[in-house]
Amino acid sequence: MLKMFERLFSDKIATEPVTFTGSERYRGRIEGKCPAEALSDCAKACPVQAFQAKGDGEYTIDYRRCIFCGRCVEAAMKTAAEEAGLHHSSEDVMPVLMENARQITSEIIKEKLGRSLHVRHLDAGSCNACDFEMGAMSNPVYDLHRFGVHFDASPRHADLLMVTGVVTRNLEEALRKSYEAMPEPKLVLACGACAAGGNTYGESYAVVGAADKVVPVDLYVPGCPPRPSAMIAALLAAADMLSERL
Structure with missing residues (x-):
């Protein structure tokens, strides 16, 4: 029992640096x-x-x-x-899909945007794998909040719309209205193979497809599901793009 408490008090959580380098098992390009x-x-x-x-x-x-x-x-x-x-x-393929981002550092939001980046997440029809990885961004390992990124309940307060899942017919209108409700300037990030490519579930009467079939998409994050570090890198790149439009 004493050994267990000794380890609990001595171990420290190491926060991950946000890079384009995956683990040894990561399949890149x-x-x-x-x-x-x-x-x-x-x-x-x-x-x-x-x-x-x-x-x-x-x-x-x-x-x-x-x-x-x-x-x-x-x-x-x-x-x-x-x-x-x-x-x-x-x-990694992330730099290829984020060619418009000039710089990816933790100082982008504070120095260029001048305030926090506010994100509205919309699940347009996912299997929840991307959503679970999004949840991991807020844990002590990835620590999303150190970059000044916050998720909002309303699209009216958001700078960026983060879409997960293939767009279904039932949620097509919700995606369109969420985008229209956002103030200018606004960005859309398609997160995961479903939202970015739309071919994961094939063609169906219930499926519209990729997010860019409904709203204009500025950034794509590949993967099924994407890594939390890749999502964070894309959010930082979004702040860089947003600063140019302000």
Whole structure:
């Protein structure tokens, strides 16, 4: 019992730095040359049609749709006679999807915006995986509040609308009205593969698709679900973009 109390009082919670570096198990960008004979198999293996074959080993990846499942890489290695050149690198895709953000530091909000960044979260039809990761942003490990970011109950008080989930028919109007209720200047962040790409659930009478089919989107955060550190980096980039519009 004494040992347990000794550890409780001696251990300290280490707050995570916000970087574009994931863990050792993190699947980052897809890189390398895909064998020509494996291109069609890679495209078929992708459950969200993010992998598009162009021929001669060339391909494109739509990271807004990508869920980083690794099936395209597995298909390439299975089809090729020897190990394929296609692989997951450790490089994150967040900088690619945030090209408009000039700087990502903890000083952006205080120095450029001059006040807190206020966010309204709207679940447009998610499985709640992204929402659970959003909750983790507020714990002592990620400590979102150190950056001056706060979530509001009303879109009328928000600078940014953070959308999770594929947009369903039942929530399409709620998304549109939430956006219209926000004061100018305003930003929209599509968080996760469902809101960013819209192909996770396929086509259905109940599904509209990606958030940008209903409202203009300024930032996309890839992943299924995205990492809390990636969400925080996107929020800091949003504050940088917002400061330019004020």
